[in-house]
Amino acid sequence: MYMTAIPELTPTRAATAGPSYISLCEGGSSRDCARAQRADRDVAFLEHLAEPIAYLKNRTIYYQGDAPQNCFRVVSGTVRICRITEDGRRQIAAFQTRGDLFGWFDQGPYRYSAEAVTDVVLERYRRERFDRFLALHPAESRRLLRSLSGQLAIAQEHTMVLGRLTAIERLASLLLDLARRQGSVTGAASITVAVPMSRKDIADYLGLTIETVSRTMSALKARGVISFRTTRNVRLNEPAVLERYASAARSSAVLETV
Amino acid sequence: MYMTAIPELTPTRAATAGPSYISLCEGGSSRDCARAQRADRDVAFLEHLAEPIAYLKNRTIYYQGDAPQNCFRVVSGTVRICRITEDGRRQIAAFQTRGDLFGWFDQGPYRYSAEAVTDVVLERYRRERFDRFLALHPAESRRLLRSLSGQLAIAQEHTMVLGRLTAIERLASLLLDLARRQGSVTGAASITVAVPMSRKDIADYLGLTIETVSRTMSALKARGVISFRTTRNVRLNEPAVLERYASAARSSAVLETV
DNA sequence: CGGATCTTTGAGAGTGATCAATCACAGTGG
DNA sequence: CCACTGTGATTGATCACTCTCAAAGATCCG
Numbered sequence: 001m002y003m004t005a006i007p008e009l010t011p012t013r014a015a016t017a018g019p020s021y022i023s024l025c026e027g028g029s030s031r032d033c034a035r036a037q038r039a040d041r042d043v044a045f046l047e048h049l050a051e052p053i054a055y056l057k058n059r060t061i062y063y064q065g066d067a068p069q070n071c072f073r074v075v076s077g078t079v080r081i082c083r084i085t086e087d088g089r090r091q092i093a094a095f096q097t098r099g100d101l102f103g104w105f106d107q108g109p110y111r112y113s114a115e116a117v118t119d120v121v122l123e124r125y126r127r128e129r130f131d132r133f134l135a136l137h138p139a140e141s142r143r144l145l146r147s148l149s150g151q152l153a154i155a156q157e158h159t160m161v162l163g164r165l166t167a168i169e170r171l172a173s174l175l176l177d178l179a180r181r182q183g184s185v186t187g188a189a190s191i192t193v194a195v196p197m198s199r200k201d202i203a204d205y206l207g208l209t210i211e212t213v214s215r216t217m218s219a220l221k222a223r224g225v226i227s228f229r230t231t232r233n234v235r236l237n238e239p240a241v242l243e244r245y246a247s248a249a250r251s252s253a254v255l256e257t258v
Numbered sequence: 259m260y261m262t263a264i265p266e267l268t269p270t271r272a273a274t275a276g277p278s279y280i281s282l283c284e285g286g287s288s289r290d291c292a293r294a295q296r297a298d299r300d301v302a303f304l305e306h307l308a309e310p311i312a313y314l315k316n317r318t319i320y321y322q323g324d325a326p327q328n329c330f331r332v333v334s335g336t337v338r339i340c341r342i343t344e345d346g347r348r349q350i351a352a353f354q355t356r357g358d359l360f361g362w363f364d365q366g367p368y369r370y371s372a373e374a375v376t377d378v379v380l381e382r383y384r385r386e387r388f389d390r391f392l393a394l395h396p397a398e399s400r401r402l403l404r405s406l407s408g409q410l411a412i413a414q415e416h417t418m419v420l421g422r423l424t425a426i427e428r429l430a431s432l433l434l435d436l437a438r439r440q441g442s443v444t445g446a447a448s449i450t451v452a453v454p455m456s457r458k459d460i461a462d463y464l465g466l467t468i469e470t471v472s473r474t475m476s477a478l479k480a481r482g483v484i485s486f487r488t489t490r491n492v493r494l495n496e497p498a499v500l501e502r503y504a505s506a507a508r509s510s511a512v513l514e515t516v
Numbered sequence: 517c518g519g520a521t522c523t524t525t526g527a528g529a530g531t532g533a534t535c536a537a538t539c540a541c542a543g544t545g546g
Numbered sequence: 547c548c549a550c551t552g553t554g555a556t557t558g559a560t561c562a563c564t565c566t567c568a569a570a571g572a573t574c575c576g
Contacts, residue, residue: 028395030305037414085422085505085506089422090422091422093414094414104410105411107408110410111414111415112414133406134403135400138396141396141400141403142392148403148406149406150365152406153364155413155417156339156352156369158413158417159351159416160341160467162417163462165397174318204421247343247344248347
């Protein structure tokens with residue numbers, strides 16, 4: 001739809017074609033955007049703000065420690081927000097997909113790096129202009145609040161996954177997340193899920209090692225819960241079983257007041 | 259300062275004394291607030307919005323799953339944002355202290371419960387009024403953005419802790435966080451830290467068990483890095499050593515692009 | 517087809533969890 | 547004032563899940 005205005009990938013820098021306006025939209029998943037109030041002059045203004053830019057797989061979009069001059073919105077592809085320690089441990093705080101805004105909320109220098117998981121197309125915004133725009137357009141800033149709220153909610157869910165789930169529960173949780181983000185209707189008999197990231201990415205997102213991820217995947221396959229077309233294309237044969245594993249992360253009855 | 263207007267604790271509901279205006283302020287830690295632009299009528303409006311309310315230790319402020327009718331700001335004490343699974347696993351997503359806003363960003367029902375760690379005094383805001391206020395006061399909503407950003411940053415730091423740090427590193431990280439929140443100057447020779455939460459709370463925040471927390475504390479004590487006045491009052495004898503343990507969570511040189 | 521990278525699988529080790537008992541402390545009442 | 551009780555914290559012994567080290571198997575791409 002509005003996406004077509006942006007070239008699907010012209011390495012290192014999206015070419016030609018005028019930037020398309022994509023309204024800030026709510027939630028981390030954010031599917032349908034681009035509706036809601038936008039006076040014509042708003043659109044005109046934002047057209048100057050958004051600079052389309054593309055990155056090849058595994059390229060760094062910005063580094064932890066850099067001064068935060070830009071923020072970005074994902075047009076297509078997947079971005080990882082991650083950090084590496086001196087001794088090589090890596091943690092991925094979030095995966096950003098279509099519609100997600102990132103790089104906006106660091107106050108000082110970027111606290112995490114942003115890297116392209118796949119080839120990606122982004123819209124880049126100069127932070128200072130972006131902030132100025134927000135000051136002028138209160139409605140937009142309230143929509144941004146909702147978007148941030150969604151990201152915070154996701155981060156807190158992630159906290160549960162990292163702090164209290166077993167390996168198999170973490171994997172189940174991720175697979176269902178991916179399915180949901182790809183718009184699969186939960187409750188379906190069988191779902192095909194594209195896994196854009198490597199085993200290492202999965203491991204670093206879930207707080208595990210590559211080996212554990214691989215072994216756990218194999219265990220799920222052995223039980224017939226999932227099967228592989230390729231390593232990056234998983235078929236969820238029994239989503240209900242995965243739901244059961246992942247359920248620890250989400251639902252829960254209200255219990256005693258302790 | 260502005261705190262004095264609110265009674266330090268009158269069980270179940272803060273008594274008398276008119277609500278004091280506390281401006282939304284930035285960052286998760288947020289020390290000095292109450293400055294910045296506030297026209298007199300803004301103050302007057304907010305005075306009607308904020309309802310002071312107190313909770314005794316371990317009381318629930320709201321339950322996961324409830325419809326989110328209110329949001330809160332901490333005036334004094336500590337609040338935990340947590341979730342319990344059916345099988346009893348608990349994860350604390352965050353501790354909220356003076357100046358922190360919580361209960362605002364859940365879109366649907368509350369995803370986490372909020373409970374009083376200590377006796378607390380809060381300001382309660384009706385969400386619908388709060389939102390209406392934001393719509394009328396853009397500056398306030400941008401300040402809220404900054405506050406939310408801070409909380410998101412904290413959540414992402416927490417992600418690193420839960421996903422990649424060892425028990426001793428997690429403890430070091432928490433102790434330094436507490437010290438910082440209490441305004442201790444880092445780099446000091448020796449710091450006394452109040453630990454308002456129980457070992458169980460610490461364990462559930464750090465993704466460990468009570469026993470591991472206890473053992474790790476003992477190990478640190480044995481090495482002379484910390485010592486106890488009581489279980490809830492820790493003296494950091496060698497903050498530098500703790501910094502070294504915790505450093506994995508924060509700093510890190512920029513490395514290869516992988 | 518060869519070489520690099522990614523993934524899977526195996527064997528063994530280790531950190532933190534579990535199960536269990538003791539200890540410390542605050543509150544209560546005799 | 548001091549036993550009694552209940553909760554929270556500490557310590558111990560053992561277990562298990564995941565990590566580490568290692569090698570083989572896939573997959574991709576020139």
